[in-house]
Amino acid sequence: MIKVGIIGVGTVGESVARILEENQDVISARAGAAIEVKKGIVRTLEKKRDVDIPLSTDVNEVLEDPEIDIVVELMGGVEEPYKVVTKALRNKKAVVTANKALLAYHRYELAELAKDIAFEYEASVAGGIPIITALRDGLSANHIESMMGIMNGTCNYMLTKMRDEGVAYDAILKEAQNLGYAEADPTFDVGGYDAAHKLLILASIAYGIDAKPEDILIEGIERITQDDIAFAKEFGYEIKLLGIAKKEGSEVELRVHAALVKKEEMIAKIDGVMNGISVVGDKVGETLYYGPGAGGDATASAVVANIIDIARSGKSTPMLGFDRPMEGKLTLKDADEISSKYYLRINVNDKAGVLAKLTKIFEANSISIETMLQRPGESASANLLISTHCAKERDIQKMIGEIEVLDFVNKKPVMIRIV
């Protein structure tokens, strides 16, 4: 009999308790043991909950209970759960968490603390998709060349709806909020931060690289309009919020931003709230993992899979998948040095000579134009939709700075990278 304590009994915590109960036939057969939730820790006992497990508000009733083998951390936040799981590990309890923010900031300290005890976190990236298992165990023979993922269902839902229904960003955001796909303050999702947390976790497994959210390029989808979607349709692209990791030589670039992806790519075919992550290994080539990235039961499916793993074999794999440095010294590439093709939307006053002046600036910055589309904008303005050949982030940003201050340019140009 394996005993579990759940710290944080919200939507996911309730699902974990319910799955352990409802699916105990397959779970005990697969785990080789019965698994029981001995206690759930909550902030308040007032609230009615959907599951029948003993509850307490005192976290130490889990952390210091010698009968509890596995602590499931579902509190949310960073520093408070860090203290809790640290104490759990010190008390020789295995830990399972779904907390991506905790890992985005503390995964290396935790890997150190969890050298001899299991610390699992399948649910922290892409919810129900077993991407951690796939990357850490299934693809372990490979140097990972690149990863590209739709890791935020809210953004993918919004972008899919904008494409299919032709409605504006603000209207879709409101709808997503009403459906519970987006928070009242949606910045964490639509600003790319949620995806960045997940990308950092995957990048540690793939490359052993240490970086925090503030170290990498993070942009969201807030400025995307129907003009951009029209451009994408015209030139055979889909617009996706992607987390991207790419190794070149001894450098790894990590970035989260909206991107134009060729329609034929598998990752471009992932619509709605679903997540998908494409991983390219030097030996296996491209593999892709698709499924629900959020939701109580889908997330809990991953949490319970970790519990079963631990019940089966205790600690079977180093937390991040390696226990010594992997490929010489891989370092994080300076965001300025990232090279990409770009799409620019520039809103200009629709008068003679504008195009000549603009193209001159492109030329002066050695950025060459691949395609151009002009669409009418509001009140005597025009939107120039331009795609470029490969250029460096530093150069494109410098050029955007120059364009932005021109008297015939109405607002800061919108830039979307093309992958």
Added chain:
Amino acid sequence: MIKVGIIGVGTVGESVARILEENQDVISARAGAAIEVKKGIVRTLEKKRDVDIPLSTDVNEVLEDPEIDIVVELMGGVEEPYKVVTKALRNKKAVVTANKALLAYHRYELAELAKDIAFEYEASVAGGIPIITALRDGLSANHIESMMGIMNGTCNYMLTKMRDEGVAYDAILKEAQNLGYAEADPTFDVGGYDAAHKLLILASIAYGIDAKPEDILIEGIERITQDDIAFAKEFGYEIKLLGIAKKEGSEVELRVHAALVKKEEMIAKIDGVMNGISVVGDKVGETLYYGPGAGGDATASAVVANIIDIARSGKSTPMLGFDRPMEGKLTLKDADEISSKYYLRINVNDKAGVLAKLTKIFEANSISIETMLQRPGESASANLLISTHCAKERDIQKMIGEIEVLDFVNKKPVMIRIV
């Protein structure tokens, strides 16, 4: 230092040795140990090989070498490798195999023999895609409701080409043979047997169900023509060779056949030689795994991942993912009882009254027609392309038998199931 013996040094065996050499930086960091191929066993020493490992023709130089920890079986066949891996397990050596035929026939005996020692087989299903790991470890919290997979790259390549280039089955088969995607005798691939072996392995992990290839419905793609592809286009389907497992109550249906799949389904979007497997769990919902299903390096990627797993932790999971019966008694559903929608192509003499007679037979068999399309056939014949509502396999087969002998019907009707 972990020492490996490879039995069968063909394309995959060479790739395994090469990956262990070329990627040793990441492999040793992930495995927590250096891994070395101590010996390769071959049928003949005459042939020049691409890797530099000690070779011998005597299998006992691996099986009886006390220094060898892991035996990699890549011989092919069924009974000979069964003897070899049995001996390896008895000698307390962990086994890694890519041999789906071996597992299609002997997986339960092997699970018994491998109770205390690792026996891994990631490469046996869908090559480089870590589907065994995903299903056995990543989705272990779920009752698996269904699985649907494109598990044969040869068939998928051929069907994609037939769709995109409008050419006939025979021409594409010849091309696939020239490219090395299909064997001189292609029956194993195009007849669905290869996919069936893989499906049986997945069904054991998902359901614990024991069946052999001869117990289940297996059909291939040999009779598909451009008429069928035209029908699929007209009604928004793709034609795919699928391995399907579905649980209903205490019964599991297992079948391999060409199928019409709605274009919007993720599985329908998988083109060319790639494989993809969709798994629906009761808690997680649908997840899908995509990647290369064959090729030396992709297959070897999975073999080496298993070697790394074993080096990390010895035996961490029961071979089939469970060590006691799972869900009461799940039994194999009688193929006659399988229910589906069907598409029929009936080649008839193009004369008056034919349609009336045919539809009468449908009615007499209580099979109701959903759509019908008539296309001209060769020399005064017509092809009737008919889709039905749900019916049982037994009833549709009986009706096809009745139709087949009608004097105005020119050849045995072609039937494709709709999923």
